[in-house]
Amino acid sequence: MRLVVDLNKCQGYAQCAFLAPDVFAMHGDEALIYNPHAPEEQRERLARAVAACPVQAITADGLDDRGDKRDTGNAGATGDVQEASDGR
Amino acid sequence: MVADYVDWLRREGRIVIVGASLAGLRAAETLRAEGFAGELTLIGDEPYEPYDRPPLSKSVLLGKASPHRTELPHRREIDAKWRLGVPATGLDLSAKRVRLADGDEVEYDRLLIATGVRARPWPKEEEARLDGVCLLRTRDDAADLYQRLKAGPRRVFVIGAGFAGSEVASACRETGIPVTVAERAGAPLVGALGGVIGAVAADLQTENGVDLRTGVTVTSLEGDSVGRVRAVHLSDESVVEADVVVVSLGSVRNTDWLAGSGLGAGPRGIACDAGCRAFDFRGIVTDDVFVAGDVARSPHALFGYQFLSLEHWGNAVAQAETAAHNMICHGADRRPHLWMPAFWSSMFGVNIKSVGVPSMGDQLMITQGSLAERRFVGVYGHQGRVIAAVTFDNTRWLEFYARQIERGAPFPVEYPTVDRRPEGRQPVAADFPDPSLPTHGPTVTLSGYSPADQQLVFHPARH
Amino acid sequence: MTQASLFRRITDFANRADPYPLYEELRKTPVLCEEEGGPYVISSYWDIEALLHDPRISSDAANLAAAGDDALSGPEATGLPPSFIRLDPPEHDRLRRIANSSFGPPHRPRRIENMRGELGEIVTGLIDGFGDARQIDLVDQFAYPFPVTVICRLLGVPREDEPRFRAWVDPIVAGLDPDTRTSAESERTAQEARLQLGMYLNGLVEQRAKEPRDDMLSDLVNSHGPDGAMTTMEVLTTAVLLLIAGHETTVNLITNGMLTLLRHPEVLERLRNDPGLSVRIVEELLRYEPPVQIVPQRTCIADIELRGVTIPKGSHIWLMLAAGNRDPERFKDPERFDPDREDIQHLGFGSGIHSCFGAPLARVEAQIALSELARRLEDPRLVEDPPPYRQNAVLRGPRHLNIAFEGLR
Numbered sequence: 001m002r003l004v005v006d007l008n009k010c011q012g013y014a015q016c017a018f019l020a021p022d023v024f025a026m027h028g029d030e031a032l033i034y035n036p037h038a039p040e041e042q043r044e045r046l047a048r049a050v051a052a053c054p055v056q057a058i059t060a061d062g063l064d065d066r067g068d069k070r071d072t073g074n075a076g077a078t079g080d081v082q083e084a085s086d087g088r
Numbered sequence: 089m090v091a092d093y094v095d096w097l098r099r100e101g102r103i104v105i106v107g108a109s110l111a112g113l114r115a116a117e118t119l120r121a122e123g124f125a126g127e128l129t130l131i132g133d134e135p136y137e138p139y140d141r142p143p144l145s146k147s148v149l150l151g152k153a154s155p156h157r158t159e160l161p162h163r164r165e166i167d168a169k170w171r172l173g174v175p176a177t178g179l180d181l182s183a184k185r186v187r188l189a190d191g192d193e194v195e196y197d198r199l200l201i202a203t204g205v206r207a208r209p210w211p212k213e214e215e216a217r218l219d220g221v222c223l224l225r226t227r228d229d230a231a232d233l234y235q236r237l238k239a240g241p242r243r244v245f246v247i248g249a250g251f252a253g254s255e256v257a258s259a260c261r262e263t264g265i266p267v268t269v270a271e272r273a274g275a276p277l278v279g280a281l282g283g284v285i286g287a288v289a290a291d292l293q294t295e296n297g298v299d300l301r302t303g304v305t306v307t308s309l310e311g312d313s314v315g316r317v318r319a320v321h322l323s324d325e326s327v328v329e330a331d332v333v334v335v336s337l338g339s340v341r342n343t344d345w346l347a348g349s350g351l352g353a354g355p356r357g358i359a360c361d362a363g364c365r366a367f368d369f370r371g372i373v374t375d376d377v378f379v380a381g382d383v384a385r386s387p388h389a390l391f392g393y394q395f396l397s398l399e400h401w402g403n404a405v406a407q408a409e410t411a412a413h414n415m416i417c418h419g420a421d422r423r424p425h426l427w428m429p430a431f432w433s434s435m436f437g438v439n440i441k442s443v444g445v446p447s448m449g450d451q452l453m454i455t456q457g458s459l460a461e462r463r464f465v466g467v468y469g470h471q472g473r474v475i476a477a478v479t480f481d482n483t484r485w486l487e488f489y490a491r492q493i494e495r496g497a498p499f500p501v502e503y504p505t506v507d508r509r510p511e512g513r514q515p516v517a518a519d520f521p522d523p524s525l526p527t528h529g530p531t532v533t534l535s536g537y538s539p540a541d542q543q544l545v546f547h548p549a550r551h
Numbered sequence: 552m553t554q555a556s557l558f559r560r561i562t563d564f565a566n567r568a569d570p571y572p573l574y575e576e577l578r579k580t581p582v583l584c585e586e587e588g589g590p591y592v593i594s595s596y597w598d599i600e601a602l603l604h605d606p607r608i609s610s611d612a613a614n615l616a617a618a619g620d621d622a623l624s625g626p627e628a629t630g631l632p633p634s635f636i637r638l639d640p641p642e643h644d645r646l647r648r649i650a651n652s653s654f655g656p657p658h659r660p661r662r663i664e665n666m667r668g669e670l671g672e673i674v675t676g677l678i679d680g681f682g683d684a685r686q687i688d689l690v691d692q693f694a695y696p697f698p699v700t701v702i703c704r705l706l707g708v709p710r711e712d713e714p715r716f717r718a719w720v721d722p723i724v725a726g727l728d729p730d731t732r733t734s735a736e737s738e739r740t741a742q743e744a745r746l747q748l749g750m751y752l753n754g755l756v757e758q759r760a761k762e763p764r765d766d767m768l769s770d771l772v773n774s775h776g777p778d779g780a781m782t783t784m785e786v787l788t789t790a791v792l793l794l795i796a797g798h799e800t801t802v803n804l805i806t807n808g809m810l811t812l813l814r815h816p817e818v819l820e821r822l823r824n825d826p827g828l829s830v831r832i833v834e835e836l837l838r839y840e841p842p843v844q845i846v847p848q849r850t851c852i853a854d855i856e857l858r859g860v861t862i863p864k865g866s867h868i869w870l871m872l873a874a875g876n877r878d879p880e881r882f883k884d885p886e887r888f889d890p891d892r893e894d895i896q897h898l899g900f901g902s903g904i905h906s907c908f909g910a911p912l913a914r915v916e917a918q919i920a921l922s923e924l925a926r927r928l929e930d931p932r933l934v935e936d937p938p939p940y941r942q943n944a945v946l947r948g949p950r951h952l953n954i955a956f957e958g959l960r
Binding site: 455456457458461463465484485487488491503504505506507 | 601604605606607608609611639640641644852853854902903904
């Protein structure tokens with residue numbers, strides 16, 4: 001997944017670096033270093049980071065098609081829920 | 089009639105964007121987002137789809153991102169024809185055609201020029217060709233430089249201590265590579281932030297182990313018998329052995345291809361009005377040619393209506409959006425590009441951000457924090473007004489100062505602020521170098537009041 | 552006519568269950584000062600946002616006291632100096648940086664991320680503990696014990712000491728309430744409790760200084776980064792702050808969250824099928840029902856001009872976060888709970904240098920708590936609506952939330 005951070009907006013709240021530490025890292029107290037190409041296995045963490053950014057500075061590609069990809073990425077948990085709800 | 093033309097243009101017109109980087113991409117997205125349904129063509133000289141450049145000198149050199157994987161995410165589908173790897177070589181304004189390097193011509197109804205800038209090369213061509221002499225602007229440059237750094241050079245030599253050069257030096261130190269930085273001015277970053285802040289940047293470099301040489305110029309690059317660079321000769325007659333030399337002398341605006349086109353284009357960029365419409369060389373605004381990004385120079389009400397050239401990431405985005413909007417709307421709905429100049433950099437773990445136009449400032453006040461601690465807010469004043477601000481690791485206060493600039497708030501800053509130190513009670517001279525001398529790192533260029541005063545020489549079209 | 556002032560009505564306990572119509576009224580006068588020398592109450596989003604980044608606004612307790620306030624945390628009155636939430640830079644920044652070095656990036660980037668599994672286990676244990684019950688009080692049985700357990704483990708405070716520190720935390724939190732903080736006696740009680748809590752923590756801190764463990768108390772007392780070490784007193788004030796803020800707000804976030812979801816069963820159902828939706832739900836909750844409704848402790852150190860009103864130097868400022876979060880000038884359809892909204896740039900964690908220190912932990916806790924409650928409670932519904940509320944207008948949330956359900960999944 002591609003991403004870009006508008007570092008004019010960024011104020012170093014570091015929420016992304018907490019929530020997706022393999023994609024975002026603080027460099028010193030305030031500067032952000034990130035990998036503009038996050039591997040697929042970071043999808044969930046990247047989505048959390050994007051949502052948590054207090055200044056909404058992160059733009060990422062391809063997070064919105066969550067439905068299908070999430071199901072394959074997290075088959076166990078989602079499968080259980082599906083079964084339970086079908087059984088009601 | 090005009091309204092009809094815009095309606096027609098939006099429905100089935102042809103829009104060509106020359107320049108397929110950040111500004112070009114964001115303009116294309118805005119055109120589609122605002123309902124442009126016609127034919128859209130993007131022309132780019134590099135064979136890559138639009139990618140982001142700021143990571144190239146930071147996470148890429150630190151090995152935390154691949155130079156080949158910084159493509160920009162798209163905000164939406166743009167359904168465009170891409171002509172990548174083919175530079176535009178000419179423009180025929182009357183026939184409304186862009187000429188390409190491969191001989192093709194592309195017709196447009198409206199044109200957006202977003203060709204940006206390129207790295208200023210080492211002026212001595214033979215020396216510039218030596219193996220190990222690098223530039224840093226494109227992803228290919230970054231890939232090459234990263235490989236050279238990874239190979240563990242004995243010493244890297246950086247020519248020019250602007251932001252880009254300082255970021256390279258920072259990456260070298262962080263990865264344990266010895267580095268020498270040479271700067272013509274008295275300190276790093278002086279062109280962008282002045283001598284007071286430059287002195288802080290100098291301390292930051294030397295404390296992090298950079299061999300910083302200021303007040304010197306590089307006189308020549310010396311190669312070995314097989315054509316590899318081996319040493320750098322300086323104006324103080326010293327010689328520094330290095331096997332990688334990074335030339336970081338600022339940038340050149342990509343306007344050569346417009347020579348003879350009749351547009352108001354030259355070494356300082358392409359002049360346009362506040363609505364992003366290009367001027368021709370006579371200073372008359374064109375109807376169908378728009379400009380955005382680093383290559384543009386446009387007047388700004390907050391800064392005395394001077395024409396500003398802003399090599400800023402955020403400016404490229406904002407101006408592209410405004411230009412695209414104005415390209416496909418009726419006259420009354422057009423918007424001016426009045427973006428608050430803003431940029432960032434980070435080096436040696438310090439976050440540097442700025443708003444406004446620091447280089448217009450005559451005086452500087454440290455309104456919060458302290459230079460010695462390298463955590464501070466510096467406010468620049470010009471003719472009794474706040475004109476810019478810079479922060480070192482204090483970004484959360486910056487938007488307050490942006491509002492002060494917008495309001496033309498008085499300078500000096502008389503009111504108390506939290507974390508005001510004794511050093512911040514009085515303004516001091518901001519200490520910018522004489523603007524007529526070249527420096528290595530200005531990110532804002534004040535380029536005069538009108539296209540006419542850039543003394544452009546008009547070459548008649550060659551076709 | 553002597554109608555109670557709008558501000559008094561907001562802090563009046565009778566209006567705790569739904570202060571939002573009052574906030575709407577408040578926004579009609581976005582810079583409101585109802586009595587001579589009283590606080591300026593700021594309620595529009597953009598004004599709050601601007602003032603949170605305004606260097607003419609101080610959080611320093613000393614400025615507040617000098618401006619004529621009670622002895623809310625004057626050191627001489629309490630023996631325990633203010634924590635960094637009540638300090639300005641540079642002290643605030645230094646203490647917060649040191650605290651952060653044991654909590655988050657750049658020094659401990661994975662501390663919170665690595666707690667996910669542990670948080671999941673605590674949540675599972677608490678929900679399993681409902682047993683065969685068909686009705687629970689979510690506050691007492693889940694929303695309170697969960698964050699308390701988490702902050703105890705993170706800091707290194709024995710979980711079994713909770714009844715002891717509870718007795719001190721309650722009066723401290725009550726001291727933040729605008730209705731009770733005017734009484735000198737509740738002030739004194741709060742200060743005394745803060746001192747007691749500090750003394751209790753001092754015992755643990757002394758222990759950790761000798762035998763460090765993998766917890767934040769050990770890191771705080773042994774910190775020696777570029778900012779130097781905290782004094783023992785600074786360790787104690789920081790620990791008091793983190794212990795209280797670490798659970799008193801999260802309990803409201805989780806309880807307000809479940810209450811809101813039970814009032815919007817279609818969203819609850821979606822969450823049950825898609826745990827990932829909890830990310831957006833929590834952000835929207837922070838806008839729609841923020842656990843901290845008001846930032847009450849700021850002072851201007853210069854005259855400030857806002858919307859044509861001059862707020863004189865020395866005035867107290869109350870930033871009504873919850874009112875700003877529903878400002879129609881900022882958010883479309885603000886009174887609607889809508890986790891799908893594109894733009895949720897809320898003020899739920901504040902903003903600027905004092906923005907919530909524990910925000911990432913609170914986010915993860917609330918996401919796991921709500922998605923697991925949604926997944927495991929069979930056919931949950933509210934027993935009473937509105938539920939009974941806590942007294943506090945600043946840290947606003949239900950005191951009890953009785954939920955009936957058909958069993959556990």
